[in-house]
Amino acid sequence: MGALLETYASYPFELVRGEGDQVFDREGRAYYDFYGGHCVCLTGHGHPRVVEAIARQAGRFLFYSNAARIPVREQAAQALVDFAPDALTRVFFCNSGAEANENALKVAVLLTGRRRFVAFQGSFHGRTTLAMGVSDSAKMHAAYAGLLPQVEFLPFGDIDALAGAQLSEVAAVIVEPFQSMAGVRGASPAWFELLHARCQAAGALLIFDEVQTGMGRLGVPFAANRFGVPDMVTLAKSLASGVPMGALLLGDTRAGGLSQGDLGSTFGGAPLACAALIAGLEVLASENLMQRARDFEQRVRARMLQGPVRGLRGSGCLLGLEVPGGAAPLKAWLQQQGILVGSSNDPEVLRLMPPLTLSEPAMDALEAALAAYPE
Ligand SMILES: Cc1ncc(COP(=O)(O)O)c(C=O)c1O
Numbered sequence: 001m002g003a004l005l006e007t008y009a010s011y012p013f014e015l016v017r018g019e020g021d022q023v024f025d026r027e028g029r030a031y032y033d034f035y036g037g038h039c040v041c042l043t044g045h046g047h048p049r050v051v052e053a054i055a056r057q058a059g060r061f062l063f064y065s066n067a068a069r070i071p072v073r074e075q076a077a078q079a080l081v082d083f084a085p086d087a088l089t090r091v092f093f094c095n096s097g098a099e100a101n102e103n104a105l106k107v108a109v110l111l112t113g114r115r116r117f118v119a120f121q122g123s124f125h126g127r128t129t130l131a132m133g134v135s136d137s138a139k140m141h142a143a144y145a146g147l148l149p150q151v152e153f154l155p156f157g158d159i160d161a162l163a164g165a166q167l168s169e170v171a172a173v174i175v176e177p178f179q180s181m182a183g184v185r186g187a188s189p190a191w192f193e194l195l196h197a198r199c200q201a202a203g204a205l206l207i208f209d210e211v212q213t214g215m216g217r218l219g220v221p222f223a224a225n226r227f228g229v230p231d232m233v234t235l236a237k238s239l240a241s242g243v244p245m246g247a248l249l250l251g252d253t254r255a256g257g258l259s260q261g262d263l264g265s266t267f268g269g270a271p272l273a274c275a276a277l278i279a280g281l282e283v284l285a286s287e288n289l290m291q292r293a294r295d296f297e298q299r300v301r302a303r304m305l306q307g308p309v310r311g312l313r314g315s316g317c318l319l320g321l322e323v324p325g326g327a328a329p330l331k332a333w334l335q336q337q338g339i340l341v342g343s344s345n346d347p348e349v350l351r352l353m354p355p356l357t358l359s360e361p362a363m364d365a366l367e368a369a370l371a372a373y374p375e
Pocket of ligand 1: 095099124180212236
């Protein structure tokens, strides 16, 4: 038994290196990484421009806290708001998805004076107290009764339930535009329209948790570009191509209601993460990665709904493969073929969340492995 606390079920092999869309185990075996290190590796493993930007920044300034203004932090914030929808003009940097959501929920409480939240059945928003509280998991909540916030969980995508929800005492409604962990479940544009309208009418702030859907993964910058711009957007995972980073995006009006000291984080906006974020956004643009994410989805739709895969959910490089009867054997088969994919809380859905730099050989390998699946 090693010193590391074993809180995860891990692969039966040790990974020692990554390059582009592949990772390599100790024996030198290569795997195409359609799991993307859990939806993180936006620009692939060790993209030279990202690595170079991190190394350059490390030589210049490894770290200084938010007590000082640092050019790379200001540049990263500007680059991120330039990439985001126009109404999202301000950034608070932190270190993870849970922290981004925790801060968004705190901001909602500060700005509304209300203390209740609405979230959706099947949601996952992280493991800090408020973020866990708005995650729909009786198992995660079991030990913490009394410590968690008051949350109502509505059925995701259900127009009637949303129309009838009581929102007048609600500080924030938080939603994943695609519920990734639940099996990449989506909702209709009409439902999102109603969601915006109901929140606005009730004075409840709307938070899009774009920890998985953000940063171009859907083939557009954010789900907010497609489903309407909410009061706040939270980001992590792909944000800095693998360097830990979280962010909360909001508009001038909401930001104006906050005071110095309301939010804080020692490592938030650390120079290495900021350098990686800027480089990642440059790579997104120069390598046309959002188009490549859309092309990947088209290819999966056109050629990979075969054999055990009967349906597709999601968008761009966040896809759910529907495998009626159970997806676990297909996941194991793909792993044997040198392809890593993600499972989900839906036993009949596998997730594809690869780097947007995915190569033709990687797609060929996935297509061939699906075609060769022994049913
Ligand atoms: C949608 C969503 N929100 C929040 C989180 C939490 O992010 P982190 O693990 O960085 O705290 C996750 C993690 O999987 C997620 O998928």
